[in-house]
Amino acid sequence: MFLVAIISLLIGMILVLVRLFFGPTVYDRVLAVNAFGTHTVLFIGVLGFLTGRPDFLDIALLYALINFVGTITILKFFKYRVIGDPQRDIEERSG
Amino acid sequence: MQNLNFLFDIISWTLLLAGSFFIIIGSFGIYRFPEFWSRLQASSVIDSLGLYLILLGLGVQSGFTFVTVKLIIIGLFLFLTGPTSTHALANAAFISGLRPEEKLETN
Numbered sequence: 550m551f552l553v554a555i556i557s558l559l560i561g562m563i564l565v566l567v568r569l570f571f572g573p574t575v576y577d578r579v580l581a582v583n584a585f586g587t588h589t590v591l592f593i594g595v596l597g598f599l600t601g602r603p604d605f606l607d608i609a610l611l612y613a614l615i616n617f618v619g620t621i622t623i624l625k626f627f628k629y630r631v632i633g634d635p636q637r638d639i640e641e642r643s644g
Numbered sequence: 645m646q647n648l649n650f651l652f653d654i655i656s657w658t659l660l661l662a663g664s665f666f667i668i669i670g671s672f673g674i675y676r677f678p679e680f681w682s683r684l685q686a687s688s689v690i691d692s693l694g695l696y697l698i699l700l701g702l703g704v705q706s707g708f709t710f711v712t713v714k715l716i717i718i719g720l721f722l723f724l725t726g727p728t729s730t731h732a733l734a735n736a737a738f739i740s741g742l743r744p745e746e747k748l749e750t751n
Contacts, residue, residue, distance in 0.1 A: 550657045554698060557664030561671035561690070568675050568683070576737040577680055583729055584674055584687050587722075588667070591698050594718070598702055606714040613718060617725040624736040 551599040558592045579623050586616030656704040663697030670694055681744040684734055691726045695719075 562585060569581035590613045597605020666689055673686025696719060703715045 550653075550660055554660045554664045554701075557668050561667045561694075564668075564671040564675040574680055574737070574742060576733060576740070576742060577683060579733055579736075580680070580683060580687055581674065583733065584671065584690055587690055587695060588671075590718070590722070591667070591695060594702060594715070595698065598705060603706070603709075603711040603714070606711065606718065610714065610718045610721065613722055613725075617729055620729045621732055624732050628736050628739065 551595050554595045555592065555599065558588050558595065562588045562592075575627060579620060579627075582623070583616065583620045586612065586619070590616065652704055652707070656701045659697050659701030659704060663694050663699075663701055666690070666697060667694035679744065680737060680742055681734075684730065684737075688730060691722070691730065695722060695726075 565581050565584045565588065569578055569585070572578045572581055590609045593605050593609040593612060597603060597609070670686055670688075670690035670693075673689060674683050677683045677686050699715050699719045703712045706712050706715070
């Protein structure tokens with residue numbers, strides 16, 4: 550039964566990758582990356598259950614954390630053109 | 645005790661099936677919808693229904709062990725950060741001038 554979940558996750562990943570490739574705006578691509586991350590979290594979890602190794606769930610949790618931080622960082626970069634250089638931020642805003 | 649396990653298996657199988665069904669629906673929506681804002685709505689199908697049904701199915705499969713606690717932690721974390729990332733994405737897209745164009749279907 551886990552095989553059905555894995556196959557559907559793979560199909561979902563392919564569809565999202567196609568959107569990642571064709572996405573006209575950059576935010577479509579960020580959306581596709583975010584969805585792909587969610588698929589990967591589930592894929593690792595189901596794979597852990599399929600191979601009978603419950604410690605895969607730690608990896609899945611870690612990947613969920615990284616996926617969230619990555620999405621927010623990309624969005625911050627596209628919005629402010631700088632990720633986090635406080636000194637330059639202050640100069641830009643005050644200069 | 646035997647049919648209790650069988651019952652748990654059936655429950656987890658139906659949950660897993662429903663979860664994978666919604667994942668395919670959500671991903672197909674992301675691929676097929678015409679513009680960004682409707683794709684954003686389609687991606688929420690994956691983040692909410694597909695994700696939690698599969699996590700629930702795995703949780704039923706593993707019973708009351710430490711594994712289920714890990715699954716609950718994953719679910720809780722994604723419950724908190726899913727909407728946040730979607731809001732940040734929509735906000736960034738809206739500020740950058742991406743507006744949902746109104747298609748007036750006057751037929």
